Amino acid sequence: MAEKTVDIATPILSRNERLADELRRRFAETGTYVINVLSSPGSGKTSTILATNERLRAAGLTCAVIEGDIASDVDAQACKEAGMPSIQINTGGLCHLEGNMIREAVDALDAGVGMDKIDVIFIENVGNLVCPVDFDLGENLSAMILSVPEGDDKPVKYPGIFQHAGVNLLNKVDVAPAFDFDLDAYTATLDNLNPEAPRFQVSATKGTGMDAWCSWLLEQISAARA
Amino acid sequence: MAEKTVDIATPILSRNERLADELRRRFAETGTYVINVLSSPGSGKTSTILATNERLRAAGLTCAVIEGDIASDVDAQACKEAGMPSIQINTGGLCHLEGNMIREAVDALDAGVGMDKIDVIFIENVGNLVCPVDFDLGENLSAMILSVPEGDDKPVKYPGIFQHAGVNLLNKVDVAPAFDFDLDAYTATLDNLNPEAPRFQVSATKGTGMDAWCSWLLEQISAARA
Numbered sequence: 001m002a003e004k005t006v007d008i009a010t011p012i013l014s015r016n017e018r019l020a021d022e023l024r025r026r027f028a029e030t031g032t033y034v035i036n037v038l039s040s041p042g043s044g045k046t047s048t049i050l051a052t053n054e055r056l057r058a059a060g061l062t063c064a065v066i067e068g069d070i071a072s073d074v075d076a077q078a079c080k081e082a083g084m085p086s087i088q089i090n091t092g093g094l095c096h097l098e099g100n101m102i103r104e105a106v107d108a109l110d111a112g113v114g115m116d117k118i119d120v121i122f123i124e125n126v127g128n129l130v131c132p133v134d135f136d137l138g139e140n141l142s143a144m145i146l147s148v149p150e151g152d153d154k155p156v157k158y159p160g161i162f163q164h165a166g167v168n169l170l171n172k173v174d175v176a177p178a179f180d181f182d183l184d185a186y187t188a189t190l191d192n193l194n195p196e197a198p199r200f201q202v203s204a205t206k207g208t209g210m211d212a213w214c215s216w217l218l219e220q221i222s223a224a225r226a
Numbered sequence: 227m228a229e230k231t232v233d234i235a236t237p238i239l240s241r242n243e244r245l246a247d248e249l250r251r252r253f254a255e256t257g258t259y260v261i262n263v264l265s266s267p268g269s270g271k272t273s274t275i276l277a278t279n280e281r282l283r284a285a286g287l288t289c290a291v292i293e294g295d296i297a298s299d300v301d302a303q304a305c306k307e308a309g310m311p312s313i314q315i316n317t318g319g320l321c322h323l324e325g326n327m328i329r330e331a332v333d334a335l336d337a338g339v340g341m342d343k344i345d346v347i348f349i350e351n352v353g354n355l356v357c358p359v360d361f362d363l364g365e366n367l368s369a370m371i372l373s374v375p376e377g378d379d380k381p382v383k384y385p386g387i388f389q390h391a392g393v394n395l396l397n398k399v400d401v402a403p404a405f406d407f408d409l410d411a412y413t414a415t416l417d418n419l420n421p422e423a424p425r426f427q428v429s430a431t432k433g434t435g436m437d438a439w440c441s442w443l444l445e446q447i448s449a450a451r452a
Contacts, residue, residue, distance in 0.1 A: 040267045041355050041384060042376025070356060072382045093386065095321065095356035127384070128354060129267050130296060130321035149375035149398065150268025156298045158267060158353070160319065172375065175404045 012098075016135055019099030023138025026106065030115040033221045034123065036137050038161060039145035040154075041127030044171040046075045047204040048145055049122045050082050055214040057083075061119040061221070066105040068097040068126045075124060085113045096131040097123065102138065120221065129158040140224055141217075147172040148179050152186040155193055163193045167200070169213065174203040238324075242361055245325030249364025252332065256341040259447045260349065262363050264387060265371035266380075267353030270397040272301045273430040274371055275348045276308050281440040283309075287345040287447070292331040294323040294352050301350060311339045322357040323349065328364065346447065355384040366450050367443075373398040374405050378412040381419055389419045393426070395439065400429040 027034050037045045053063045064085040067076040076088040087105040089097065102123065109115060123139065125132045144165035146154055149172060155162040162168060168190060190199065198216060202209035253260050263271045279289045290311040293302040302314040313331040315323065328349065335341060349365065351358045370391035372380055375398060381388040388394060394416060416425065424442060428435035 040353065040376075041380055042266060042373075069383055071385050072379075074379055074382055093356070095354070126356065127266065128321070128356060130319070130352065130354060131357070147268075147375065149373065149401070150266075153298075153300055154267055156300060157295055159297050175375070175401065178401045178404050 013134060016099045019103060020136035020138040023099060023102055023106065026115070027121075027138060027140070030118070031225045032115055032118050032121055033224050034121045034137070034139040034141075035217075036123045036125060036132075036139035036142040037145065038125050038129075038132055038142060038165070039127060039147070039171075040129055040150060043127070043145045043147040043150065044204050045124050045127070045145055046078055048143075048169065048171060048202070049124060050078065051204040051207065051210050052122070052214055052217065053079075053082060053084055055210060056120055056218070056221075059214075059218055062117060063120040063122060064109055064113065064118045066097075066102065066109075066121060066123045068101070068124055070095075070126060085109060085118070091126060095126055095128050096135055097125050097137060098135050099137060129154070129161050133161045133164045141166045141220060143167050143169060145169045145171050146186075148176050148181045151179075152182040152189075155186065155189040159193055162190060165194060165197050167197050167213075167216075168194065170199065170201045171204055173201045173208055174206045239360060242325045245329060246362035246364040249325060249328055249332065252341070253347075253364060253366070256344070257451045258341055258344050258347055259450050260347045260363070260365040260367075261443075262349045262351060262358075262365035262368040263371065264351050264355075264358055264368055264391070265353060265373070265397075266355055266376060269353070269371045269373040269376065270430050271350050271353070271371060272304055274369075274395065274397060274428070275350060276304065277430040277433065277436050278348070278440055278443065279305075279308060279310055281436060282346055282444070282447075285440075285444055288343060289346040289348060290335055290339065290344045291348045291350060292323075292328065292335075293350045294327070296321075296352060311335060311344070317352060321352055321354050322361050323351050323363060324361050325363060355380070355387050359387045359390045367392040367446060369393050369395060371395045371397050372412075374402050374407045377405075378408040378415075381412065381415040385419055388416060391420060391423050393423050393439075393442075394420065396425065396427045397430055399427045399434055400432045 065079045066087045068089045073088040076086040079086040200213040291305045292313045294315045299314040302312040305312040426439040
């Protein structure tokens with residue numbers, strides 16, 4: 001593979017790092033807590049964001065969402081219907097979000113709502129277990145969602161993203177009886193890859209475990225804004 | 227996004243096209259039918275390959291597998307245990323397979339088993355709905371697998387790969403009652419994106435629909451080798 005290595009990655013990544021630092025300063029100024037939501041396609045990023053938004057809103061927080069998709073705006077529409085300010089980014093084929101896209105989206109949120117009115121931004125990344133991990137978006141927390149139907153071996157096969165996560169959510173636990181998901185194997189792999197990050201078992205659509213996850217999240221938000 | 231466009235993609239892709247053509251000629255010489263298996267992580271690529279292998283073997287065909295993974299060799303081990311010659315490619319973080327990797331894997335299969343003894347090769351691509359679609363691997367057929375738990379909106383959100391597919395499989399139909407999968411919406415989107423490619427509803431682990439898919443596949447293999 002060495003022959004195809006042209007060093008384009010280093011300048012892109014270092015430019016992205018500068019943008020991420022700029023975003024981080026900007027988020028700190030307005031006291032906005034930012035969560036980069038990562039998973040495969042179809043693991044439940046949008047439904048987890050919607051269910052989390054409900055609980056944070058009940059706690060008095062205003063949440064917005066930045067939706068990253070290859071195409072379509074179905075997720076942004078769903079978030080808008082739930083009353084969240086929503087910015088759609090269509091990556092036009094790119095398999096991850098980058099800092100420059102987030103900067104544009106934040107400009108749009110600032111113009112539309114005012115960043116000082118937004119307590120929390122969920123960034124819903126492109127569904128991909130590989131590429132998004134290399135791109136810091138200035139977030140406070142990267143939240144990785146695996147869903148039960150994907151199988152317990154995913155952390156073994158895509159270790160980078162599980163290792164990188166600040167929190168590991170296991171979603172769709174309500175359908176666990178229909179699948180051969182070995183929770184002990186999943187736990188053992190994460191104990192090895194990323195023992196520090198807390199884990200929550202949830203069903204975003206049924207509500208299971210959402211209170212525990214959200215009360216932990218509220219603590220993180222309070223601590224970051226203290 | 228224009229500012230980050232450095233034209234590295236064109237030379238890499240055109241080099242890949244040359245490699246793909248070379249691979250295609252090589253597969254034609256030995257009468258080996260090659261299937262590029264595409265899906266998200268956890269949609270059931272490996273279990274579909276194993277269940278398909280069983281039926282093709284019963285029809286007198288010898289199948290091998292090339293496993294593409296970011297890390298680990300759990301899928302290659304599972305295929306080996308099922309008696310298939312298996313070559314593991316670890317992409318070391320790269321989110322898709324490229325022609326040069328397949329060439330090395332085919333060299334290894336040729337050295338180990340002899341390509342003239344292999345009727346069918348399954349290439350299990352990295353679980354990713356975005357990047358693999360740009361890289362022709364010289365295959366006869368690209369088989370896209372969506373699984374019911376991922377949701378009916380995936381073809382809307384990741385249209386490229388569903389459009390590119392030579393066949394669209396819907397896997398894990400046995401668990402459909404536990405999920406809100408709108409089959410009419412899925413069908414309508416595919417009717418629009420890719421009306422030509424046949425579709426099969428399967429459960430690779432339970433066996434549902436596997437005979438229909440495999441008898442169609444056997445016809446394709448016969449036609450290609452005629």
